Amino acid sequence: MNQAFELNELDKQMPNIFAQCDTLYFDFGENNELDQKLFTWIKQLKKQNRIGKRVPEKLHFLAPIVAQMRLYKDSIEKSLMREAGRISVLAHKTAMKYAQQHNHEAQVTAKLEYTMHQHGSERTAFGSIVASGANTCTLHYRENNQSYNNNVLMLIDAGAEYQGYASDITTTFPTGGVFNEEQKAIYQAVLNTHNAVLEQCKPGADFDSLHALSCRQICIELRKLGILQGEVEDLITNKAYQRYYMHRIGHWIGCDVHDVGNYHDGNAWLPLQKDMALTVEPGIYIFPNKDLDEKWWDIGVRIEDSILITEKGYENLTPGLPRTVEEIESFLAT
Structure with missing residues (x-):
């Protein structure tokens, strides 16, 4: 100046x-x-x-x-976002283990956020979501004040901020260390969707096409489980998935967790380009429903990573988390 x-x-x-x-x-x-x-x-x-x-x-x-400038990350920004991701992954893994030893969402929240600060994060990138049992079905659950037992799922949506840059991760895992059959089935359905969308994260794709892919895959998965009935195309046309998947596939990320930047230029969806950063976060949330077997009730699963678009694909800015059913159960057992 x-x-x-x-x-x-x-x-x-x-x-x-x-x-x-x-x-x-x-x-x-x-x-x-x-x-x-x-x-x-x-x-x-x-x-x-x-x-x-x-x-x-x-x-x-x-x-x-x-x-528009903030949509594209330079080398320094990418380095800061990788560090924010590293801290966030460490905090999530710590919280996953800690949740098995305790029985209250507030205790897990405290351990999660303490770990972020302990490893260099100035603050959380947003209000942490630590939801257990039926609370996993509430999208923006922030109370984090309920006790839980060891046979429910826990969903943690949280990220560290590091030197002004945000990270955003969601993990879902069984508090008792092992998924039951219904939890496993819904988790696998979301993981299949997450992986299918990640495969298409590359220059030229856009948020609308990625979201459409996630809706299609969730319809396929829920139809296989008998939760949805009918032809896939009809389910998509009728938006039958919205009962169980009611949010978009992701958002820009950078200086803010929901970062600024247009998704649409007025005529068409903005194509993804190299050095743009976004989240991928499909989910399935099953509230009590008289038309559905009770065994599915109160199961909520979301899987989220922060990614960076590269020349030919993407870089996961939040790597190192156990993601498959087998990886999660093995991690929690050690």
Whole structure:
């Protein structure tokens, strides 16, 4: 910065600074008080036109320009996101083991977030979700205040922030160390969907095509289990999956966990390109339903990774977690 002024000089100095500019970039609509100040300063300049002061000829909305820049991660940003991912993975793995030794969501939350801070994270990237049993079916469960027993699933959706960059991971695992048959079946269905979507994460794909793929795969999986009935195409057309999968496949990630940036340019979905970062997070959530066998009730599974688009595919920014049924059970047994 070439100059600095006392804050009480703001109204005096800003018109002078504006008078030196042809173009003004501003984040309109974010702060009503600042919006009013901006137009007051411009009005002051217009009154001084006769003494040679000029008004910026162009006003540009700043947010879309910055958002477009933030879509693409440079080498330093990628390094910071990898470190945020590393810390997050370590915290998730620690929490998975800790959950077997305790019986309250708050205890697991404390261990999870302590581990993040212990390894260099300044703060969590968002409010951690630590949900057990029926709570796994609530998408944005934040209470984290229930006790649980050792035969339910636990869903942890949490990420560390590291030097201003976010990570976002969801793990789902059995608190008793072993999946029962229904838990295993739903977990495998989500994992199959997660893997199918990851295979298509490459330049040229877009969020809509990835989401459509996830909806199709979930319909296929739930039909195999008898939870949905009918032809796959009809299930997709009728959006039968929405009863069990009610959110999108993912979001941009970077300086914010739900980072800025358009998904659609007004005419078409924005194609993924090298150095864009996003999450992939399919899920299945089964609330009590009189039309469905009770054995499926209160099973919620989500699997999420943060990824970076590369020249030909993707890089997982959150590697190292046990993901298959066998890997999870083996990890929890050690």
